[in-house]
Amino acid sequence: MSETGAISIDKIRGFLESKGVKPSFQRLKILEYLLKHRNHPSVDTIFQALGDDIPTLSKTTVYNTLSLFTQKGIVASLTVVNNELRYDVLKDPHAHFQCAICSRLYDIPLKNDLFQTDFIEDHQVEDIQVTFKGVCKNCLKSRNVLDKTS
Amino acid sequence: MSETGAISIDKIRGFLESKGVKPSFQRLKILEYLLKHRNHPSVDTIFQALGDDIPTLSKTTVYNTLSLFTQKGIVASLTVVNNELRYDVLKDPHAHFQCAICSRLYDIPLKNDLFQTDFIEDHQVEDIQVTFKGVCKNCLKSRNVLDKTS
């Protein structure tokens, strides 16, 4: 497993405090999880994953914490997959690619300057979400295998 | 009310048949509604609106029909607003602008050629959704009024 975002609990605590959020154990663990797993987890995924560390954890707390984080600009809830909220730690603006087959979400860097606009058609733009849908490289590979064998 | 897409029932019937969908009364009415109201209605909106024409209509049928249409590539379900599915008749690729205040959805034409790509990072792209979020011109106006009076 990739441990890309291995950040110390102390740094996370400091970060939360700097954002005006009291760093409770639950909040620390949830943010740590989000930083470690950059695959846009759902509330349920987070809840399941933290169950081992925090046996008394309630799903309500996960909901509460994520909406607090959203308010404070720490995470963003994004384009819904299968009617459930997915969360993303805020970082450089990027697009998402969602596979129609395995429904995995990938991050796509956005180099294009289309997204520098502050106004479109008199509307004031504050956020941009770009989602590509299609078949991801993994599923393309499996599909090719099938094509060959059939 | 704008009646932009006034298309005859016969044309709609022919279109459905060409897509391999049997043109039942319910299906005709639902597609007619989608063509006439290009404001990304929710299942409930469609259900309410057609209640007059089809008193026996069931919400299940609206769900069934829309997922059939989605399968057949006639409509696309899109980025969820307030956790409900919204539907769009397929037409030229375009972006959406969602107002954070009144939560209205606007269509934004996409002229940029960023979206001609068939592949990004080895993924095969079949659909692109671009959603801008912010404050729409109407709400900007009201906000300005408030600013002046306060």
Next chain:
DNA sequence: GTATCTGCAAAACATTTGCAATTCT
């Protein structure tokens, strides 16, 4: 007459809300 389509009722989910118990200082 058989396939398909429709629609009611119930079930399955995700999310929110009310409130009591817990924790922190």
Next chain:
DNA sequence: AGAATTGCAAATGTTTTGCAGATAC
């Protein structure tokens, strides 16, 4: 003790499923 946080249980809202009745060819 007082304020904030947590978590259970119930409520809400959307979507799905099972199945019986209606409809179409």
